[in-house]
Amino acid sequence: MADIIKLEEIKKVYGTVVKTEVLHGIDLEIEESSFISIVGQSGSGKSTLMNIIGTLDKPSSGEITISGRQTNKMNKNELAKVRNETIGFIFQFHYLLPEFTAFENVILPYRIKGLKPTKEVIERAKELMDVVEISMVKDNLAPNMSGGQQQRTAIARALINNPKIILADEPTGNLDSDTSSKVFNLMRSLNKKYGTTFVIITHDRRIAEETDRIIEIKDGNIVNDIKR
Amino acid sequence: MKLAFSIAMRFLSSSKAQTLLIVLGIAIGVSVQVFIGSLIQGLQKDLVDTTIGSSSQVTITSSEEDNRVADWESIISEVDSLDLPTELTALSASADLPVFVDSGDRTLSVLLRGLQFPESYAIYEIDKRLVEGKIPENRGEILIGKGLKDDLEVKIGEEITVFTPDRTVETLEIVGIFDLGVASLNKNWLISAIDTAQSLGNLGETVTSIEMQVSEVFRADENALVISEALQNPRLQITDWKSQNEDLLSGLNGQSISSLMIQVFVIIAVSLGIASVLAITVVQKSRQIGILKAMGLRDSATSFVFLFQGLALGVVGAVVGIAFGLLLIIVFSTFAVGPGGEPIISISLNYGFVMLSAIIAISASTIAAMVPARRSSKLSPVEVIRNG
Numbered sequence: 001m002a003d004i005i006k007l008e009e010i011k012k013v014y015g016t017v018v019k020t021e022v023l024h025g026i027d028l029e030i031e032e033s034s035f036i037s038i039v040g041q042s043g044s045g046k047s048t049l050m051n052i053i054g055t056l057d058k059p060s061s062g063e064i065t066i067s068g069r070q071t072n073k074m075n076k077n078e079l080a081k082v083r084n085e086t087i088g089f090i091f092q093f094h095y096l097l098p099e100f101t102a103f104e105n106v107i108l109p110y111r112i113k114g115l116k117p118t119k120e121v122i123e124r125a126k127e128l129m130d131v132v133e134i135s136m137v138k139d140n141l142a143p144n145m146s147g148g149q150q151q152r153t154a155i156a157r158a159l160i161n162n163p164k165i166i167l168a169d170e171p172t173g174n175l176d177s178d179t180s181s182k183v184f185n186l187m188r189s190l191n192k193k194y195g196t197t198f199v200i201i202t203h204d205r206r207i208a209e210e211t212d213r214i215i216e217i218k219d220g221n222i223v224n225d226i227k228r
Numbered sequence: 229m230k231l232a233f234s235i236a237m238r239f240l241s242s243s244k245a246q247t248l249l250i251v252l253g254i255a256i257g258v259s260v261q262v263f264i265g266s267l268i269q270g271l272q273k274d275l276v277d278t279t280i281g282s283s284s285q286v287t288i289t290s291s292e293e294d295n296r297v298a299d300w301e302s303i304i305s306e307v308d309s310l311d312l313p314t315e316l317t318a319l320s321a322s323a324d325l326p327v328f329v330d331s332g333d334r335t336l337s338v339l340l341r342g343l344q345f346p347e348s349y350a351i352y353e354i355d356k357r358l359v360e361g362k363i364p365e366n367r368g369e370i371l372i373g374k375g376l377k378d379d380l381e382v383k384i385g386e387e388i389t390v391f392t393p394d395r396t397v398e399t400l401e402i403v404g405i406f407d408l409g410v411a412s413l414n415k416n417w418l419i420s421a422i423d424t425a426q427s428l429g430n431l432g433e434t435v436t437s438i439e440m441q442v443s444e445v446f447r448a449d450e451n452a453l454v455i456s457e458a459l460q461n462p463r464l465q466i467t468d469w470k471s472q473n474e475d476l477l478s479g480l481n482g483q484s485i486s487s488l489m490i491q492v493f494v495i496i497a498v499s500l501g502i503a504s505v506l507a508i509t510v511v512q513k514s515r516q517i518g519i520l521k522a523m524g525l526r527d528s529a530t531s532f533v534f535l536f537q538g539l540a541l542g543v544v545g546a547v548v549g550i551a552f553g554l555l556l557i558i559v560f561s562t563f564a565v566g567p568g569g570e571p572i573i574s575i576s577l578n579y580g581f582v583m584l585s586a587i588i589a590i591s592a593s594t595i596a597a598m599v600p601a602r603r604s605s606k607l608s609p610v611e612v613i614r615n616g
Contacts, residue, residue: 056522057610077526084524091613095519099238109523111231157523169613 003065004164004197005030005053010062012048012220022048024220025062032164033195035188037208040217047169049217050201054087054167055079067164084112088158088196092170096142096150096157103129103138106156113161121160128156131193132186148179155186159196166190168200172207184210232529235520236536239513250505251545254589257498258549261491261585263556268487270575272480276445279476280469282352282408284439285448286455291465296434297321303438303459310458313450318350318441323422325429325436327390331380338376340390340418342425342435351441354406354419360384361404364421371404375415390418390428398428445469495588499596502541506534506600510607517604518612531601538597542590549589550582 005028012023022045030036040046051057052064055071064071067086071079083089088109096105106125107117117125129135132152137145145153151171158166168187172180184207191198200211208214216224240247288307290297297303300321308319323342328335345363349355354363354371361384364370372382382388384402391397400420408414426432442448452468459466470477510517517530554577561571 051610051613054522056608056613080521080524080526082524083522089522091519095515095522095613097235097238097516097519099235099242099516108520112520112523112525112529114231116230 002032003029004032004067005199006063006065007053008063008065010049010052010059010064012045012052012057013060021060022220023052023059026220026222028215028222030197030199033191033197034213035191035198035200035211036213036215037200037202037211038215038217039202039205039208042203044217045220046201046203046217050167050169050199053165053199054089055083084109085161086164088161088163088166090151090154090158090166090168090171092173096153098142101139101141102134102145102149102153105142105153106160109157109161125156125160128159129153131190132156147175148182151175151179151183152186155183155190159190159194162194163196165197165199168198170202171200172204173202180207229529229532231525232532233536236533236540239509239516239533240537240540243509243512246505246509247541250502250541251548253501254498254541254545254593255549255552257494258546258585258589259552259556260494261589262550262553262582263560264487264490265581265585266553266557266575266577267560267573268483269578269581270573272483273576274573275476275480278409279473280445282410283469284351284437285442285445285469286440286452287467288438288440288455288459289436289465289467290463292463295436296431297436297438297464298434300435300438303464306459307438307440307455310454312442312454314442314444314447316440316451317443318348318439320344320347320351321422321435321438322348323425323429323431323435325392325425325431327392327418327428329376329380329388329390329418336376336379338416338418340370340420340425340428342420342422344422348439351439352408352419357406357408359405359407361402364403364419364424367421367424367427368398368400369403369420370400370424371406371419372402373414373417374405374407375411376418377402377405379415392428394430396428396430400424491585495592498545498589499592502538502593502596503599506537506597507603509537510534510600510603513604514607515612517607518609521607521609522613527605530607531605534597534601534604535594538593538595538601539590541597542593545593546586546589550586553582553585 007026007028010023010026011021013019013021026049038046038049048057052059066082069082071082074082097108100108103125106129107121110117110121126135129138132155134149134152134156137149142150171187172183175183187198187200190196200207202208212228214224214226215222288297288303289295304319304321321344325340327338327340329338343352358371359374361371380388382402384404387399387401389397389399406419422435442451448468449470452466456466521530557575557577561575564572566572
């Protein structure tokens, strides 16, 4: 299969006076529709790598190609469009907008496109909410949902624009083990159902073991790349 | 844009207490502005009315020694046909001459004013200020001021003898008593029809002045200039009230400036309040902004979220503030009344001014929101995500 994400010689340096290089020239290709994990200790550079893949952060040097498009030379608005249409984010702390209901949160990425939600999109949102089993709390504001419900809402939100890639940063880090495995299985089934590429960042080995490919990062370098 | 607006509304409605406080702040500012502004305007209008409301605002007199304006009827019709900067509300001729009245033990010097009726009503409102009797119609009939009547101890129907500086003596019949509301005029004026004064002063067909009032009093000087250019008559002199009341004008000016100062400071205080509250909101909502940006919301759209908040706060604050201000005005006019039940100051409600206050408040709120809007557009989603 074609590579959906391609990193070449990615370096990231923080600081201007005291320079700290957190990524030392990462080369990485991720295939379309794959279900992979990036593991590493905290401070290993995995979150930085995810932010760079997600175009939230810019590398100090190196090239990134996402879905066939080089993002290095894009301006902020073009990057925003790439994020909106190609990438779905799932964060550890859910990051739903507490002022909006579950349904409104799910539909937000579509509204960010600047379009009025069509009947199809509303149907799709409902379907996604059924899949992640949050239909019964669809009119609840984010703070009135359990942690698992919030995380599942975040997953539905990440999927609403039919993105090619889902970047999940410690998606189960804040959940108990039962809910955690539910969320994980959900992501797995979505990967199969929609063919969405999942990149899961975790420090939890057990979760990583369940993915198709484990990339281990240590001190800003890829030290292990295990495919199964 | 629509999304930014609906996010702005959600942000405002999710922190109701904060929104209410800031709206109240703007509303109080606007109400103070509307109230103080209307009060000062009313005060100025009252002052101008009492000072120049019942006198000539633009006057044509003679520059010759004899003080006579000849051919006055054609001057009036010429002035009347001119296209003036501000419309004339009154235009009439008067023949004035100083006369002496014998009151038994002493001689009083008074001014006999020969006026045109009804043309001069618009200036002096003699018809309304007549306390007793009737308007003089025939030669030899006069009106006497309330004060002078008391001094001379005379009644309607009685006759008084007057003599002029060139010793013409004539007996005039009192047909009415006026009260112009100004004690010095009530003591010093006799009013007659214009022909009585003309014959007594041997003026013939001439008058001593042509008097005018204008609709916009503060533009009287512009009219004076146009008239003097149009008439081109070196024997005539055109004066306006502004050049003769510089003290009053500078007083009015001072009042306007102080009211403007109050209003400017109120706006500054309100704007600072909005800017600081919204700046705090940016910090409070930085998580939401970060996540929205991560999902692809443009920097400019996040700015609009805050601009819309400022705009909405301004609009609601202005509307509530105007309602408060009007309420204050009603309360003031109802309770701050003189002994006769009439308001101490008749507040003038100028809709243009109220609208202007609203527009200023709304634009100040929106401009104040620019600072937090800029901050929000610079916020990087990575920081929010990294810091959890």
